[in-house]
């Protein structure tokens with residue numbers, strides 16, 4: 224675990240793990256991965272909160288509790304908290320659902336703003352996943368087959384229903400929780416699948432951030448200055464605000480990356496999910512002139528302790544930045560950090576360089592500082608496997624001038640280099656090591672289907688599903704994934720692989736993943752093809768219905784390119800994901816979800832049909 228607060232849970236300490244994760248995130252400059260760093264904390268550790276997210280650092284930690292409920296076996300507390308905290312980082316605010324103390328005010332308000340666009344904002348305390356429907360909502364527990372259930376549970380959305388059948392939006396404080404249609408639509412939209420919350424009968428969220436975030440006054444009236452990002456980097460200041468005390472705990476300077484430019488812009492767009500304007504971070508130049516102002520509210524989501532606020536603010540690099548101040552709504556000065564307090568006058572050239580030496584077996588990085596660093600300076604150890612094109616944080620907040628490095632998590636390289644960066648937020652000094660060979664890593668595969676215990680009937684198709692991480696290649700081709708079975712030999716390749724006609728019996732399934740250096744990693748699982756259960760082939764009538772449904776919904780490749788976004792009664796032909804559920808005549812939606820295996824066959828058959836057409 225990155226951090227545990229212990230039983231004392233000092234208010235001013237709670238930001239430490241987030242700042243540490245924030246440093247990891249800040250210097251991680253690949254653009255091919257999404258932006259959040261999550262620390263999974265062992266559930267045995269006595270943290271006070273289940274999890275805390277802080278948008279200013281794009282980081283969260285989550286206590287990975289494994290509780291599940293017999294009455295709601297699809298609910299997993301650690302996973303739900305994980306989703307909740309990452310939801311905060313993505314810009315989602317709380318949904319008002321819980322009123323444990325019966326005071327008529329949503330308990331969620333103690334953890335920050337509530338989402339004015341979520342439908343439950345108007346219906347509190349009758350919090351539900353969707354419109355009241357006696358049929359409830361199907362399909363939330365898509366993995367029901369992993370538990371000894373006859374079919375998917377119908378999740379009631381009736382506030383008067385008995386607890387076992389109820390579920391709540393995952394951004395609220397009621398449990399068990401699950402993704403509600405509103406947030407599901409937001410997710411689809413995020414991943415590029417058009418979804419209009421308005422069409423679902425909910426409020427429109429399109430410009431939610433812009434409409435909702437502009438409540439603050441800039442401390443001195445008028446719009447605050449928004450200086451553009453530049454190529455010279457960012458100043459970053461993080462700290463904590465309590466009723467008694469405000470601190471600026473961390474100051475850094477980081478290079479300009481796409482990720483930081485985006486995060487910088489979010490500060491002003493209000494799309495970090497937290498209202499603006501309670502506080503102001505003001506940056507002053509050499510002569511005391513204000514060079515930038517960033518209004519902010521609490522950027523944290525700690526639950527049940529609303530008097531402890533956290534912030535992490537970026538400012539475009541300015542060589543004459545001399546001080547930052549935190550002011551409250553009335554313009555009172557709460558905290559201040561000045562360059563002069565901890566300056567080492569790095570303008571002198573011989574003071575800008577850190578001499579770094581790396582030796583291997585084991586990997587040791589030693590460095591010589593040009594001067595003893597005053598309090599307020601933070602040292603970070605970075606690593607690059609590609610000659611300095613990309614960097615990642617190896618150790619944040621390093622003490623001393625030497626570090627033993629575990630090479631295992633590092634991408635391998637013939638000439639890996641380490642960099643030591645020291646900063647107080649106003650000045651920065653750094654140095655890069657000699658290149659050293661770092662051993663490469665094999666891919667680490669993971670099989671998500673089949674999972675041990677999965678059973679299919681003889682004649683039933685199965686979709687194998689796997690993925691892998693590889694530290695050097697990062698993104699692996701589909702060809703890198705090879706599947707085999709102890710009974711049927713080679714099955715084929717791909718992250719997703721549909722296989723029909725498997726031999727009855729117990730299949731030891733193996734996934735072998737090969738990276739561009741020829742290193743391989745394997746994962747295994749088991750699939751039982753039950754010889755006593757035979758799935759009847761779907762009737763010709765049903766197959767024909769499925770085929771005609773797909774014929775309407777999935778155009779040929781040719782049609783897609785020739786017919787740009789024509790639109791029409793069946794949906795947008797340019798968009799194969801414009802789902803079949805919009806079509807009232809669609810036979811597939813009328814298939815009752817009684818026998819899970821039967822549905823799987825139907826969908827599989829439909830996919831095959833659609834592919835053959837292409």
Ligand SMILES: [Zn+2]
Nearest residue numbers: 307317334524
């Ligand atoms: Zn929350």
